[in-house]
Amino acid sequence: xxATATNxxxxxxxxxxxxxxxxxxxxxxxxxxxxxxxxxxxQGLKITILVTPKNLPALTSxxxxxxxxxxxxxxxxxxxxxxxxxxxxxxxxxxxxNAHVIAALSRLExxxxxxxxxxxxxxxxxxxxxxxxxxxxxxxxLNIPRIAFFSVSAxxxxxxxxxxxxxxxxxxxxxxxxxxxxxxxxxxxxHLPSIFRKFREGDPDWEIVKEGMLANSKSWGYVYNSFDxxxxxxxxxxxxxxxxxxxxxxxxxLSLINHTGPDTRYDVLNWLDTxxxxxxxxxxxxxxxxxxxxxxxxxxxGLEQSKxxxxxxxxxxxxxxxxxxxxxxxxxxxxVLRGWAPQVEILNHKAVGGFVSHCGWNSLLESIMAGVMxxxxxxxxxxxxxxxxxxxxxxxxxxxxxxxxxxxDTDELSRIINESLGQDIPQKAMAKAxxxxxxxxxxxxxxxxxxxxxxxxxxxxxxxPKT
Numbered sequence: 001x002x003a004t005a006t007n008x009x010x011x012x013x014x015x016x017x018x019x020x021x022x023x024x025x026x027x028x029x030x031x032x033x034x035x036x037x038x039x040x041x042x043q044g045l046k047i048t049i050l051v052t053p054k055n056l057p058a059l060t061s062x063x064x065x066x067x068x069x070x071x072x073x074x075x076x077x078x079x080x081x082x083x084x085x086x087x088x089x090x091x092x093x094x095x096x097x098n099a100h101v102i103a104a105l106s107r108l109e110x111x112x113x114x115x116x117x118x119x120x121x122x123x124x125x126x127x128x129x130x131x132x133x134x135x136x137x138x139x140x141x142l143n144i145p146r147i148a149f150f151s152v153s154a155x156x157x158x159x160x161x162x163x164x165x166x167x168x169x170x171x172x173x174x175x176x177x178x179x180x181x182x183x184x185x186x187x188x189x190x191h192l193p194s195i196f197r198k199f200r201e202g203d204p205d206w207e208i209v210k211e212g213m214l215a216n217s218k219s220w221g222y223v224y225n226s227f228d229x230x231x232x233x234x235x236x237x238x239x240x241x242x243x244x245x246x247x248x249x250x251x252x253x254l255s256l257i258n259h260t261g262p263d264t265r266y267d268v269l270n271w272l273d274t275x276x277x278x279x280x281x282x283x284x285x286x287x288x289x290x291x292x293x294x295x296x297x298x299x300x301x302g303l304e305q306s307k308x309x310x311x312x313x314x315x316x317x318x319x320x321x322x323x324x325x326x327x328x329x330x331x332x333x334x335x336v337l338r339g340w341a342p343q344v345e346i347l348n349h350k351a352v353g354g355f356v357s358h359c360g361w362n363s364l365l366e367s368i369m370a371g372v373m374x375x376x377x378x379x380x381x382x383x384x385x386x387x388x389x390x391x392x393x394x395x396x397x398x399x400x401x402x403x404x405x406x407x408x409d410t411d412e413l414s415r416i417i418n419e420s421l422g423q424d425i426p427q428k429a430m431a432k433a434x435x436x437x438x439x440x441x442x443x444x445x446x447x448x449x450x451x452x453x454x455x456x457x458x459x460x461x462x463x464x465p466k467t
Contacts (some may be wrong), residue, residue: 017124017459018046020073020112024129024151025055025101026090027288028360028381032151032225033129034062036251041066043456048123050112052077054088073115078107082205094288095194095381098131102212103205106134116142124462125220130157131195133212136219145220145462152361154224154234154248155389156193156382159185161242163196164213180241182233183393191384191402221247223455225361228447229437230368231389247458249451252365252442268311268335269345275309278353278428281375281421282346284313285358289379290320294407300326302413308421309333309351313341347372353428354421356400359386368396371435373427375400375420377408396430 019040023033034049041047047066049059050073063070077088082100087093090101116122126146128135139146150157158181163170170176177186189197195213200206216222222243224235228250239248272280283303285291291299296314300322303310310330314320316339327336343363346352347370356375357363364386367374374397378387390397398420401408419425441448 016046017462018048018121019125019127019459020048020050020123022050022126022128022132022135023055024090024105024131025052025088026098026131028286028362029129029131029151030055030058032362033127033149034058036149036223036225037070037127038062038065039251039452040456040459041069043452045069045456045459047071048073050075050108052088054086073112075108075111078104080104091288096198098195099198099203099205099209102131102134103208105132106208106212109134109138112138113141125459127223130216131212133215134208136212136215140218147221147223148216148219149223149225151225152382153386153389154226154231154238155185156361156385157222158234158237158242159187159385160193160196160213161217161238163192164210167199167201167210182237185388187384187388191378193385194381217242218244220245221249221455221458223249223251225252225365226250227252227368227438227441229434229441230394249455250441250448251452251455252438252448268337269342269349271335272311272346272349272351275351277350279309279421280349280351281308281310281354281356281417282313282343282352282372283310283356284341284343284363285377285379286360286363289358290315290317292405292407293319293321296320297323298408298410298413301410302408302417303334304330305410305414306417306421307333308417311335311337311341311346311352313337313343315339344370354417356417359383359390359397361386364390368431368434368438371432373397373420373425373431375416377401379404394430394434396427396434398425398427 021033021037023030037047037049047070049070051059053074053076056072056074059072080100080103083097083104090097124144126135126139126144127149128146130148130150136146159178162178162180174188175186176189176192177184195209199210222238228235235248235250239246303312304326312334314322314336322336344366347355347366352372354375355367355372356377357367359374359376359378361382364374374390376387376391376397377400378384391399398416400416440446
């Protein structure tokens with residue numbers, strides 16, 4: 001545990017408010033909550049971040065930026081019989097391990113309660129990831145408010161809330177319709193969110209997941225990394241129909257960390273400088289997903305046949321190998337990057353006109369902020385829900401393929417890529433329009449900025465009743 005911190009030199013009305021922040025240790029979750037933590041620290045809030053030892057390095061930049069207003073509570077990761085010894089982050093096991101990680105972290109309850117009770121000036125609020133709904137029960141014991149942070153869409157939250165509440169009443173047919181939600185969306189069973197689809201009734205870990213998800217609606221408030229322009233109807237539904245206390249804040253965190261990578265990043269940006277505007281397709285499937293060999297071969301052939309300029313980011317895993325001779329054949333118009341890539345910089349380059357993505361929420365938001373049209377290939381988790389939002393509801397994306405194990409037809413792949421990049425299709429214009437609407441929200445005085453100010457104001461008024 002770090003030494004007790006003093007406040008930054010900037011003092012605001014919220015400077016006496018102390019918050020315990022508990023991020024969920026997964027790549028799709030942790031960065032966004034840490035970005036929000038940065039913004040709250042700038043507003044003068046005192047913050048303690050609960051973290052396990054191996055996840056502490058993720059806080060390095062944040063702690064160096066706020067050396068006096070942010071401290072840490074470092075607790076050992078509770079052992080779990082279904083998790084490898086020493087594992088503390090989902091990236092080391094994949095999404096299949098979420099239930100076990102959630103269950104393990106719920107066992108920190110006793111230590112956290114004891115820490116609160118012995119602290120001379122304990123936090124007045126818990127701000128935690130929505131996967132950590134167990135913290136709502138902790139907050140109830142401590143008689144303090146808990147805020148749930150969602151690193152996913154409000155649309156997904158609406159879907160998940162319906163599923164958990166109606167677990168015993170879901171149809172046995174292949175299609176599930178959500179008639180109580182705006183637009184009455186429907187999904188086939190295989191496209192439902194993975195955190196629900198993998199649920200096993202009676203399994204102790206999965207029961208903890210379910211109870212935590214249901215507990216979220218008891219929170220003092222919800223905070224979303226989203227935009228009104230993207231999903232206002234679902235944010236409104238949550239505020240009026242789901243959340244008991246009705247506080248929903250939409251805040252788009254600004255990136256705190258300036259990611260730096262190997263020198264090849266400069267090479268790829270320099271290469272983009274030589275390409276015509278909106279002529280390059282960026283291809284990347286996030287930090288977790290590995291494509292199968294047939295999928296890699298089909299995608300490579302589709303890219304080659306399309307004659308389109310592209311940048312393809314491939315994992316450095318030994319199983320992720322492009323076909324022999326592929327890089328030589330496309331060397332005049334394509335770049336294959338292995339491992340890390342400067343995604344935000346690439347997407348914001350004027351030469352990039354499309355993004356083949358699995359449609360994870362963070363990648364989706366980055367594409368919107370860059371005004372780049374998505375070509376969607378959802379595979380798991382929340383990706384099918386996100387795809388429906390963009391392809392069907394906002395019209396700012398093109399469906400390319402779908403399915404975790406689907407091997408796309410190369411001719412069809414080539415055709416869609418060629419038409420999407422080479423023609424003035426409506427999705428391109430809509431992607432640029434979404435960007436402009438999003439920028440209006442995040443600028444000073446916009447709804448995102450106003451929401452942050454309102455959240456800080458509300459937090460400054462919280463006082464824990466004396467017992």
